[in-house]
Amino acid sequence: MQAVILAAGEGTRLRPLTLSRPKALVPVANTPILKYVIDALLANGIREIIVVVGYRKEHVIRYLNESNLPVRVVYQENQLGTAHALRCAEPYLQDRFLLLAGDNYIDAASIARIMNERNAILVTDHPSPTNFGVVIEREGLVREIREKPTTPDSRIVSTGVYALDRSFFKYAVGPEVPHAIQAMIRDGGRVVPVQAVDWQDAINPWDLLELNSKLLGRIDAQRAGTISRSSKLYGLIRIGKGSEIGPNTYIHGPVVIGEACTIGPNCVIMPNTSIGSRVTIEPLSYVAHSLVMDDVVIGSHSRVIDAVVGEGCRLADHTATWTAESVFEREKEGFQKASFGAVLGDRVCSAPFTILKNCIIGNNASIQAGNSTVTGVIPDDAVVI
Amino acid sequence: MCGIVGYIGFRSAASVIVEGLQKLEYRGYDSFGVATNNPRIDVYKCEGKISEKAQAAQRLHGSIGVGHTRWATHGVPSDRNAHPHLDCTGRIAVVHNGIIENYAALTRELEERGHRFRSETDTEVVAHLIEEYYRGDLVAAVRQAIARLKGSYALLVTAEGHEEIVAARDSSPLVLGIGDQELFAASDVTPLLGYTERVVYLEDGDLATLDREGWHVYRADTPVRREIEHVSWDVETVRKGGFRHYMLKEIFEQPKVFYDTLHGITPESLPERYRRPSEITVVACGSSYHAGLVFKYLCESTCRIPVRAELGSEFKYFTPPLKGIVMVITQSGETADTLAALKKAKAYNCPTLAITNVLGSSVTRIADHTLYMRAGPEISVAATKSFVAQLAVLMQLVNLMSPKNDFAESLERANSAIEEVLLQDISRAVEICRPAQHLFYVGRGLFYPIALEGALKMKEISYIHAEGYAAGELKHGPFALLSEETPVVALCSPGDTYSIMLSNIKEMKARNAPIIGIGARGDRELIDIVDVFIPIPECHELVQMISTSVLLQLLAYQTAVALDRDVDQPRNLAKSVTVE
Structure with missing residues (x-):
């Protein structure tokens, strides 16, 4: 059995987090989404995996190499849609294959359900189907896929996971896979809907927090590094090699902490928090329900809650997030109401005593005005004075 | 990183294995070894490149064997530390890729029980552990042994009197090749290509047996099914891991290389007598020479120690310093001009210090003391990651000579800056x-x-x-x-x-x-x-x-x-x- 994973697209809806990595490499519970997809395939004995790379391909390839994952890499030079990406893998496909998105979480049980079908779509019920391809099914067969309809007739949506065979390439001539499926159905092809067991997409950057919380529940516990005897650790916790947990630090799982981090003394890490590698959390800081990526520094006396903190951010002392709800205008998505603390792109710097109130801050932005409250959307490379 | 190969079939095992190890040289090349089972265990192992010493290894007889190419990270490359490792009786041969984290404790335990260790590696403990559990059933002994191991491993084991190879993996890659009347096992598919396209990827926790009758995979003692897959890859594609060129692969490895090298140099890395030299002469060629020039600027301004930077090929026309140390920089540790300069410095009784990427290379045997980069094997002719690793070593050196400086903390974040440049x-x-x-x-x-x-x-x-x-x-x-x-x-x-x-x-x-x-x-x-x-x-x-x-x-x-x-x-x- 072969599988094609599409990891060539940027995932623009997740901006600003996709400047330095495609969405497939965004870490959730310290593991890129792509890795969950590969693991689900491997768990079902599917070993012939082709990953289509494009946007920031060097980063994807480097990740695959570092993790020793046995996959073949295929390039899609220009991002011309999912069907085009699939066509890039065509020379390597023999007969039946699975097609998956590298940037949606999928579990092994779902793969087990669909892998033996010939033409099938993995579907799931979703409360807000308008963001997806809505699947219209009748008499046990898929009749139509409607891409992001404004008034959906069904709550059943496509997960972007398909079981197909080479005859599909006859229809995959346009840019997108759903159109090709549509063409196949019109041509009399039988496509079966298969209910997913567990599948989740993070559409907007703040959705990562929910996915993070969910996947943190499945980590393997580990206590590597140096943990002070006067620190207190409860629940499911994974601490990587070389990390130091200072005295009087309180960690309540599920929490994952990467390698070579320095945390504490006197810090509090509350549930549903993932902390990348080489992160420093200075004394007397509090982090809860957050996704903190690699190489971040959180200054002392800070309070980070409901936040996504991109790679290499440097938050000065007394930085605080403030969870609130407001409406954001998102590219392609229109207006979205969302409640969270902060979403910080990569390498954001904040001055001491900054308050981040329900804001999205672009990559490399610098909040130089100390003692200020930032709200709304700050673009990439901005300097706030 | 290391590479392993095993073979059981009708060809000369040593030839197949040596050829396979050459294809795995990109995983490491500072020493290698082969053991064949005919049915006595014969071993050939040595430090150095396979290409130079292949013939001697190929003389081993037998159609069953295991081999290993090493990239030393702990324990210098030497004939003694090269794999395969044997038990006390010399009847069980083991090759291993990975790190056994609890080897020190296991070694102590086994030594108390009378086992005699010959090497400084973590791998040898596996051979003795299997010997300890061996009661005539090799598979059972391997199964009991791996239950004791903590860390990562891909193992191949063969033993006198057993026409089989036992393979096991946990967190290190291992793939079986299924041929016609012959079976292979290797770290990746490159050694198999040319013999067979049918492969079986083992999973973490798998134990496999390869014998004259065929192959079987077990988890604990339950047999499991593993699908045979067809690979149609070419060797170069596998080794480049998806990158178009080694150079690009190596450029993208630099954030990690810089970070690892920086942290690989600790205060213990530099003996006291090198801390306050009256002057330093740096000798190097090519990119290493440029790293030496950076060191000159940095060391003179930070430590106030005069530094001369000389080209290796020109140094023979200069008189070495009467006082002070001579430091040579060479990625491969084999650069002829740099070695000649080093020998000259030794002849003048100068204390010498070498910086290199290859453990056990010639330069490490001549210099009084060596500091290592952690760049891993560099394949592309144009130096990239080794240059950055040299800078990391040299900056740490300045840091050790003059701990009161303004840059040590900034360097901690340099990996992030490199990522940004990429x-x-x-x-x-x-x-x-x-x-x-x-x-x-x-x-x-x-x-x-x-x-x-x-x-x-x-x-x-x-x-x-x-x-x-x-x-x-x-x-x-x-x-x-x-x-x-x-x-x-x-x-x-x-x-x-x-x-x-x-x-x-x-x-x-x-x-x-x-x-x-x-x-x-x-x-x-x-x-x-x-x-x-x-x-x-x-x-x-x-x-x-x-x-x-x-x-x-x-x-x-x-x-x-x-x-x-x-x-x-x-x-x-x-x-x-x-x-x-």
Whole structure:
């Protein structure tokens, strides 16, 4: 059995987090989404995996190499849609294959359900189907896929996971896979809907927090590094090699902490928090329900809650997030109401005593005005004075 | 990283294994070994490259065997530490890729029970552990042994009186090759290609047996089914891991390499007698020499110790210093000119210090003390990650000699700055370089050696004539060459040299030379005067220097690709220059 994973697209809806990595490499519970997809395939004995790379391909390839994952890499030079990406893998496909998105979480049980079908779509019920391809099914067969309809007739949506065979390439001539499926159905092809067991997409950057919380529940516990005897650790916790947990630090799982981090003394890490590698959390800081990526520094006396903190951010002392709800205008998505603390792109710097109130801050932005409250959307490379 | 190969079939096992190990050399090449089972266990192992010592190994008889190519991280490469490792009786042979974390405790336990260890490796404990549990059933003994191991491993075991190979893996790669009347096992598919396209990927926790009848996979003691898959890959694709060129692969490894090398040098790495030398003479060739020049600037300004930087090939015409130390830098540890210089320094009784990437290489045996880069095997002829690793070692060295400095903390974040550089879109700069016949690279202070290194990268892989100059030197001659057809890459980062660089750039601009300016992000003044501006992260001068260096590697790489050059094997050049 072969599988094609599409990891060539940027995932623009997740901006600003996709400047330095495609969405497939965004870490959730310290593991890129792509890795969950590969693991689900491997768990079902599917070993012939082709990953289509494009946007920031060097980063994807480097990740695959570092993790020793046995996959073949295929390039899609220009991002011309999912069907085009699939066509890039065509020379390597023999007969039946699975097609998956590298940037949606999928579990092994779902793969087990669909892998033996010939033409099938993995579907799931979703409360807000308008963001997806809505699947219209009748008499046990898929009749139509409607891409992001404004008034959906069904709550059943496509997960972007398909079981197909080479005859599909006859229809995959346009840019997108759903159109090709549509063409196949019109041509009399039988496509079966298969209910997913567990599948989740993070559409907007703040959705990562929910996915993070969910996947943190499945980590393997580990206590590597140096943990002070006067620190207190409860629940499911994974601490990587070389990390130091200072005295009087309180960690309540599920929490994952990467390698070579320095945390504490006197810090509090509350549930549903993932902390990348080489992160420093200075004394007397509090982090809860957050996704903190690699190489971040959180200054002392800070309070980070409901936040996504991109790679290499440097938050000065007394930085605080403030969870609130407001409406954001998102590219392609229109207006979205969302409640969270902060979403910080990569390498954001904040001055001491900054308050981040329900804001999205672009990559490399610098909040130089100390003692200020930032709200709304700050673009990439901005300097706030 | 190491590579392992096993074979059972009708051919000469030693030949198949040696050939397979050569294909795995990209995983490590400082020592290797083969054991065959005929049915006595015969072993050949030695330090050094497989290509040089293949013949001796191939003389082993038998059609069952295991082999290993090593990249030492702990325990020097030596004949003794090379795999395969044997138990006390010499009847059980083991090859291993990975790290056994609890080997020290296991070794103690086994020594108390009378086992005698011969090597300094973590692997040998596995052989003794299997011996300890062996009651006539090799599979059962291996199963009991691996239950005791903590860490990562891919293991191949063969034993006297057993026409089989037992394989096991946990967190290290291992793949079986299924041929006609023959079976293979290896770290990746490269050694199999050419013999079979049918492979079985083992999973973590799997134990497999390969014998004359066929192959079986078990988890604990339950047999499990594993699908046979067909691979149609070619060797080069596997080894490059998906990258088009080794050079690009190695460029992208640099954030990790810099970080690991920086942390690999600890206060214990440098003995007290090297801490306050009265003077230092650095001897090196090529890119290593440029790293040496960086060290000169840095060490003289930070530690106030006079530093001479000399080319290896020229050093024989100079008298070594009467007092002070001689330090040599060589990636391969085999550079002939550098070795000659080192021997000369020894003859003059100078304390010597070597910096290299290859454990156990010639330089490490001659020098009094060695510091290691943690770059891993570098395959591309053009040095990239080894240069950055050299800078990391040299900066830590300065840090150890003068702990009161302003950069140690900044270096901790350098990996992040390199990552940022790797994201840069430099296509406009490539467009300027591609059609050029001549290029100038100019910088001042710390950026002068970086200009030299940038020009070297450009000429060696793109074949464009590129020259690095100290910016102030242009006026003493090369200025006559400037025209609209000689683009200049100007390194102009904030710092002591910034304002004078700006006026140099204006002077060059006045001669119509197109300028590619590299400076701190958002530097309006520079952006306004240059033709193409490439930003690097705003940070400590040393980190800017490293970032600039990585950027210039990318510029050379992308220009060479645009010109359709053979990036990894440029004409007339060899990776390691072992003749004078």
